[in-house]
Amino acid sequence: MSNAVLYWVFLGIAFVVPFVLGVGLMRKTNRLGFSFWVTTVLNIVLTLAAAFWWKSVTTDKFQMMFGMAFYGVSAVNVMVIEFFALFSIRKKMNS
Numbered sequence: 001m002s003n004a005v006l007y008w009v010f011l012g013i014a015f016v017v018p019f020v021l022g023v024g025l026m027r028k029t030n031r032l033g034f035s036f037w038v039t040t041v042l043n044i045v046l047t048l049a050a051a052f053w054w055k056s057v058t059t060d061k062f063q064m065m066f067g068m069a070f071y072g073v074s075a076v077n078v079m080v081i082e083f084f085a086l087f088s089i090r091k092k093m094n095s
């Protein structure tokens with residue numbers, strides 16, 4: 001696989017794995033704070049690992065910075081979307 005394909009694969013993994021884990025934890029424990037912080041830590045670890053990998057395989061500075069910025073925006077989006085999904089699950093379970 002090329003580095004461009006791997007970039008998107010790692011981005012997808014960093015998006016899907018924390019989200020699925022967060023929803024699973026929330027359904028099992030019904031603890032919003034616990035679910036959110038566990039998945040946020042996982043999201044940050046996966047994003048940092050992918051960003052360090054991207055930095056090591058990219059030679060063009062513009063491409064590297066653009067990729068890093070996209071990883072950062074994606075990490076924040078995952079946190080926001082996940083929080084609202086977990087909050088929605090909590091609201092439905094408590095109703």
